[in-house]
Amino acid sequence: MEKWFIKNTKPEEIDYEKLNLNKILYKVLVNRNIIKESEIIDFMNPDIEKLNTALLLPDLIKASNLISEKIKSGKKIRIVGDYDVDGVMSTYILYKGLQKVGANVDYSIPHRVKDGYGINENIIEIAKNDGVDLIITCDNGISANKAVDFARSLDMDIIITDHHEVPKNEDGSENLPGANAVINPKRENSKYPFKEICGAVVAYKLMSYIHIIYGVDVLETTKELIPYAAMATVCDVMPLVDENRTIVSIGLKYLNSTEDIGLSALLKESSLENKKIEVYHIGFIIGPTINSAGRLESADYALKLLLSNSVEDSIVMAKYLRSLNVERQELTEDGFNKIDQQIIDNNLLDKYKILVVLDKTLNESVVGIIAGRIKEKYNRPTIVLTRSKDILKGSGRSIETYNMFEGVSSYKTMLNSFGGHAMACGLSIEEDRLEEFINLLNGNSNLTDEDLIKKVYIDLGISLSKTDISLVKQLEVFEPYGTANPKAKFGSKNLKVIRFSVFGKNQNVIKLVLSDGINTRDAILFQPLDDFLNELKKVYSYDEVDAMLVNSNSDIYLDIVYTPTINDFAGNQKLELLIKNYRVSEVSVC
Numbered sequence: 001m002e003k004w005f006i007k008n009t010k011p012e013e014i015d016y017e018k019l020n021l022n023k024i025l026y027k028v029l030v031n032r033n034i035i036k037e038s039e040i041i042d043f044m045n046p047d048i049e050k051l052n053t054a055l056l057l058p059d060l061i062k063a064s065n066l067i068s069e070k071i072k073s074g075k076k077i078r079i080v081g082d083y084d085v086d087g088v089m090s091t092y093i094l095y096k097g098l099q100k101v102g103a104n105v106d107y108s109i110p111h112r113v114k115d116g117y118g119i120n121e122n123i124i125e126i127a128k129n130d131g132v133d134l135i136i137t138c139d140n141g142i143s144a145n146k147a148v149d150f151a152r153s154l155d156m157d158i159i160i161t162d163h164h165e166v167p168k169n170e171d172g173s174e175n176l177p178g179a180n181a182v183i184n185p186k187r188e189n190s191k192y193p194f195k196e197i198c199g200a201v202v203a204y205k206l207m208s209y210i211h212i213i214y215g216v217d218v219l220e221t222t223k224e225l226i227p228y229a230a231m232a233t234v235c236d237v238m239p240l241v242d243e244n245r246t247i248v249s250i251g252l253k254y255l256n257s258t259e260d261i262g263l264s265a266l267l268k269e270s271s272l273e274n275k276k277i278e279v280y281h282i283g284f285i286i287g288p289t290i291n292s293a294g295r296l297e298s299a300d301y302a303l304k305l306l307l308s309n310s311v312e313d314s315i316v317m318a319k320y321l322r323s324l325n326v327e328r329q330e331l332t333e334d335g336f337n338k339i340d341q342q343i344i345d346n347n348l349l350d351k352y353k354i355l356v357v358l359d360k361t362l363n364e365s366v367v368g369i370i371a372g373r374i375k376e377k378y379n380r381p382t383i384v385l386t387r388s389k390d391i392l393k394g395s396g397r398s399i400e401t402y403n404m405f406e407g408v409s410s411y412k413t414m415l416n417s418f419g420g421h422a423m424a425c426g427l428s429i430e431e432d433r434l435e436e437f438i439n440l441l442n443g444n445s446n447l448t449d450e451d452l453i454k455k456v457y458i459d460l461g462i463s464l465s466k467t468d469i470s471l472v473k474q475l476e477v478f479e480p481y482g483t484a485n486p487k488a489k490f491g492s493k494n495l496k497v498i499r500f501s502v503f504g505k506n507q508n509v510i511k512l513v514l515s516d517g518i519n520t521r522d523a524i525l526f527q528p529l530d531d532f533l534n535e536l537k538k539v540y541s542y543d544e545v546d547a548m549l550v551n552s553n554s555d556i557y558l559d560i561v562y563t564p565t566i567n568d569f570a571g572n573q574k575l576e577l578l579i580k581n582y583r584v585s586e587v588s589v590c
Contacts, residue, residue, distance in 0.1 A: 002581060004456045004561065006491065007031040019044070024466065025474055028459050028488045032241065044477055046249035048222060054205035056192045063159045063181035064210055066134065070157075071103045075133035079107040080119045081303075082139040082199070083294030085235035085287050088302050089200040089228040090138035090161070095307070097207030097225060101214040109299045112365055113388065117419065117426060119144050124151045136161060139199025141177065142184055143167045143419050148177035160184070161206060163199045165405050165421050194242045200232030201247060227255040227263075228306075234279050235287035237423075239484030248480050252277060262306040265314035266290075269322050279480045292324035295365030296331075332366045335359070336373050339384055343374070353447040354402070355382040356438045358394075362386035368395030368424070375399065379454040381407075381447075383427070385434070391416060392434060396425040401451040411440055456581050458491040458561055464519040467492075467564045469575050475564075492516065493559045494585045500548050502529050514558065514577070523562065523577040539584040557585035 009030045014037050016026040021040075029035075034043045042050060054060055070077055077098060081091030091107050098105040108123060110116065115123065118140035124147055127135055134157045141148070141160035151158045160182045167175040176182055183202055185192040197205075204225055211221045230251020238244050256277050258264060267273050270285050277286075293302035305317040339357050342348070348355055355374060362370070364386050371384040375397040381404055385394030398404035403422045412418045414437050416428040429437060467490070481487050498520060499513035510525040510532055525532065536545050540556055548554035561581040567574045 002454045002456050002583070004458060004491070004581070004583075006458045006461055009033065009035070011035060012037075014040075016040075022474070024460060024462070024471065025477070028475070028478065031457075031459050032485060043245070046246040048226075048246065048250050051243050051246060052193055054209040056190075057183050057185060057202070057205055058187045058190045058192075059159075059181035059183050060206060060209060063136075063161075063183055063206065064213065066157060066159065066180055067098070067103070067136070067210060068213065070134045071098075071101060074104055076131050077103055077105040077134045077136060078127050078130070078132040079105065080123060080127075080135055080137045080140070081107060081109045081299070082118065083109055083112050083299035084139075085290050086199045086232040087139040088290055088294070088299050088306070089232035090198075090203040091303055092228050092306050093200055093203040093207055093225050094136060094138055094161075097203075097211065097221070100216060100224075101210060107303070109294075109303060111298050112294055116393075116417070116428075119147045121147055121150045123147075124154065124156065127151075128154050128156060133157065134159065138203045139163070141179070142182070143175075143177070145175065145177045148179050152178060161199065161202045163197055163202050164419055168409075194244075196239050196242075197244065198229075198232045198236040198238050200229045200236075201238075201244070204229040204247075222250065223254050227251045227258060230255065231282050231286065234282040234482060235291070237483050240279075240480060240482035241484045245480065245485060248279065248482070252279075252480060260306070261311055262304075262308040262314045262317075265308070265311070265318040266305060266321070269315065269318035279482050283482075288328070289321050289325045292328040293321055295328055296324050296363075328366060331363050332369050332373075335362045335366055335370045335384075338362070339370055339374055340377070343378075349378060349380075352438070352442045353380060353452060354407075354438075354442050354445055355380050356385070356434075356441065357383070358385045358392065358434065360387040364388050364393050367393070368397070368426070371395050372397040379452055381445075383425075385429075387431075388428070391428050392431050393428045394426070396420070396427070398423045398425075399451075400455075402445065402447055407441065407445060410444065411437055414440075456561055457489070459488045461491045461493070464492055464495070464514075464516045464521050467521060467575065467577065469566055469573060472564050472566050472575070487563045489561050489563055489580060491559065491561050494557050495560060497548060497554045497556045497558065500554070512558075512579075514560070521575065521577050522567075523560065523579050525579040525582065535582075536584065559583050559585050 011030040012035050019040055029040055034040055079091050079094045081087040091109060095105060095107050119137050135151060136159045138161045140162060142162040142164050148158055158179045160177055160179045162184045166184060166186055169175045174188055185195045185197055207225060208221055226247060230248045233244050233248055240248055270289060272281055290302045293299050302321060305314060308314040338359050342357055367384040367386055371382045375382040379399055381398040381402045383394050383396035385392045396404050404425050405420050405422050408418060408425050414433050418427045420426055475488055495514040495516055497512055498515050501511045503509040507529045508526060510527060512523045514521055514523050533545055536556060544556060548556055560579050562577040562579050565576050565578050567576045
């Protein structure tokens, strides 16, 4: 079930035409809370010079001074990252950035299964035995109090760079690790104006400042490091607004002209060589390929590829990563089907508003992806668990009406480990505590049936006459698209299905020709044919639906939510409406 809403943000009275905007474009901007003239200008003209200064991050100067001391004295520095894309990119940025200024630096990325998430005592003990004097974490460490205390007890210095939520004590105060410096924009005393940056951007800010100290050209730093911060921003699903939009815009520019050997090999083996790389390619091709290393092998493998100076070695590694990604996709599909069937067989949708599902046969590396897909299907907060050694480990994904970090935090004393943010979490728990955890989490969630109804937000209701190739080209000014800056969605009602056809080896690409009585438009819907027909048969008779199939004409009417796109085939551009949501029209009158 869905509810459709047309966004109704109130605009300011400004002369948007002088900004080269028409009414539709201005409305789309206003719906993203880009309202003031200055905000519109900044949004439409991403400028590296307008990024927030790194000096506003807490402890940044303290950390930079300590790092400079270690560099000057030749002390060994070790970076401890994480095994996802953000962790790999953060590690890359710190490692390459410190190498450039002469640091004695190496890195360590925890193994997902052997080490678990983040820095731990074993990693610290190994570092001590290796003669490491300073540890710098990236994309982890904000909740590693025990590990940090252990490092300090060994007379090791440690700097935390992270972006995850800061744990709280029972009295609500921050529970910060006792590191030499803790750089995190979400700290209470942080003066950093934009909190929603990923770990790689925190690392990039630190390196940018250190490079200034050492006299490295700012443009050189930007060109070498910002593409990696951009990829992490996209893959960690950060909102593409404010400076994240600028970082991704500039990052894509340099990514598309990269000379980095490892990254070039990855693009080639991903069939992206000589193509314009966009957010989609990062989020759905490059990112998952990098992630597959940390999920099925070791993220160290992906980092070695990015750092490689050998064309031959890079091609071999990139091919291997692509094969791992295929394996990851197969594991994910199999795991999703198992979890989905368990939900159906046990009537979990009737019993719980928050789905917590255990399957001990799942590969722990894909439980987060599976949780995300279940969440999308049922629009419910979802935690998927599997067995890892002698404990249950899992990942959660949430919906906009439920803050998963706050909800699960209420029961963190029941958990062996826990971390995350409003929309996602990771945790581990003893099996004998799972049932109690599920009941408490659901019993005190305060989620209502209304909260679980999927909400579809529409930028504007428009007639088909206003959808043309010119509009699509005008909308390109809003790129790059992503979280918090999605492609514009429009709505049109009472459209008659004039023609109907099905494509794809799985019969899941439906092409429609729709008419409002005056204009006709081609439209594409990605959905299994049976699902589409079953939806129609809830309202129309079987004979009416069959007539549409047989005669490619009908008296069937649809309301659609869509994004206008251009189908560019063999140099011929044709407008298509990409249907995001649809419903049978309430009034079948054209």
